[in-house]
Amino acid sequence: MKKIIKNGTIVTAADTFQGEILIEDGVITQIGANLNAAGAEVIDAKGCLVFPGGIDPHTHLDMPFGGTVTKDDFESGTIAAAFGGTTTIIDFCLTNKWEPLKKAIQTWHEKSREKAVIDYGFHLMISEINDEVLNELPQVIDREGITSFKVFMAYKNVFQADDETLFRTLVTAKDLGALVMVHAENGDVIDYLTKKALAKGNTAPIYHALTRPPELEGEATGRAANFTGLAGSQLYVVHVSCAEAVKQIAEARSKGFDVWGETCPQYLVLDQSYLEKPNFEGAKYVWSPPLREKWNQDVLWKALKSGQLQTLGSDQCSFDFNGQKDLGRDDFTKIPNGGPIIEDRLSILFSEGVKKGRISLNQFVDITSTRIAKLFGLFPKKGSIAVGADADIVIFDPSVERVISAETHHMAVDYNAFEGMQITGEPVSVLVRGEYVVRDKQFVGKPGSGQYLKRAKYNSNLPKSENKPLSI
Known part of the structure; x- marks a missing residue:
């Protein structure tokens, strides 16, 4: 089923902007404003950040x-x-x-x-x-x-x-x-x-x-x-x-x-x-x-x-x-x-x-x-919100305040290394290839739905120009 994400602030490594994201067959097919949502499930991301x-x-x-x-x-x-x-x-x-x-x-x-x-x-x-x-x-x-x-x-x-x-x-x-x-x-x-x-x-x-x-x-x-x-x-x-x-x-x-x-x-x-x-x-x-x-x-x-x-x-x-x-x-x-x-x-x-x-x-x-x-040879299918990329998307509430605790985490272990830490921000919904794994903070995924990824070779031409002097 098609999905369209509306009303959120889209964030990539390069840009931050208001826009809509159309997802079809697990892939991002359009990004823009006032997209045709006919037949699509509408996901309202109002007040949230939307990032890869x-x-x-x-x-x-x-x-x-x-x-x-x-x-x-x-x-x-x-x-x-x-x-x-x-x-x-x-x-x-x-x-x-x-x-x-x-x-x-x-x-x-x-x-x-x-x-x-x-x-x-x-x-x-x-x-x-x-x-x-x-x-x-x-x-x-x-x-x-x-x-x-x-x-x-x-x-x-x-x-x-x-x-x-x-x-x-x-x-x-x-x-x-x-x-x-x-x-x-x-x-x-x-x-x-x-x-x-x-x-x-x-x-x-x-x-x-x-x-x-x-x-x-x-x-x-x-x-x-x-x-x-x-x-x-x-x-x-x-x-x-x-x-x-x-x-x-x-x-x-x-x-x-x-x-x-x-x-x-x-x-x-x-x-x-x-x-x-x-x-x-x-x-x-x-x-x-x-x-x-x-x-x-x-x-x-x-x-x-x-x-x-x-x-x-x-x-x-x-x-x-x-x-x-x-x-x-x-x-x-x-x-x-x-x-x-x-x-x-x-x-x-x-x-x-x-x-x-x-x-x-x-x-x-x-x-x-x-x-x-x-x-690690996953780009551009992974790691960005862009047309043609897998619809791996996080809808993130940047304002919610919460306390990290083993009582509420989802790991199988009996303690949390950050127990009692007060933080701001939390994922609300998470999609993998356009399908919900977490929806409104509830798990709706299925064990075995994750796919094994064969990765491309290392790109030796990755730019390193972001280096800036560091004083220690």
Whole structure:
């Protein structure tokens, strides 16, 4: 059925204007004024903003870690994402050194099939580079449409790859047209500091942060950026948390290196003191990189404003406080790393960013949707309100005030990392390819309706002219 959205303020990464949107067969077919609505369902967006569905480039759903599995799977996780205004996610497919890449990808297809309520794609973890992997990667790109590879520089003896693997991945990605992503922390030094802390009997959650200092994130970020410049390749640094890493990205970009940076809402509004909460409550905030001293928040906001950081991911990786996080009650290294973030990503950036004047409304759309679509081969079908684009649309009330709470969120996890935070703004209705998933704040979607997305190769001609000097 045709739909027409009327009376709303349309917001893209470039423009803000009053207009109407006609949707036919899941695609935007017209944008303008006084459109012919004959036979169409009329959606009244009066008083609301209308912007493209959010794209979350960084999720971990139904992922094994630390002897347990994330609480949110592709059903509960994508339902929560939809309530938060996200219509597409790109999840991380983990690999094992002893099995073919296609086996890992098949496992992730099985995890997501008949569960996702929004559209989704996969990134692929690279833990080693050998002839078998090199032979498989062209098929991964051409057949599966997976055009981004992730290399971990941390989690020694678990996920961590060595420098040769990272560099050869960058070289290979340049040739194949893929974007390399890194978790940038120096895993070797972290391993040493962790063993030293445990030997002294320091087992509380705060030591997760103290054994992963920001200098090690900065060092690894700089190392990965320099490898990228040497290889003439392209790099996307995930979950940037501190000034040290921002500085390395800014310097690399000033040299003309093809380097991009993502931060997450938790680093913009939470700080290291949360890990010191009594009664083991600090375990709720254990993830990597860890929360930093509060002053880093201002650096991250300025980096988003100036364009030195370009995107916002959630790093959704939820574990229950009771029964999962408490596995590390006597040893912080056994606390499963991660938090429930997927539902609150857009609203926090809007409330703390747009409403407080830290970023513009158009930057908000670019950071949460458009730039991500361009970087990860989804544009122009995703990431914009334009004729020919998928009708992934969020109708957002910018004036409603509410309090974030586990009592009202839609994630399967038993706590909310932003519990009690007062924010302004909330999605009212969310459409994926022209069909409601959330309508008037009620879930009306269907598990399995989300489509797997084969993505295009990386566009090395993406403009980087938005760079502005950054003072730290």
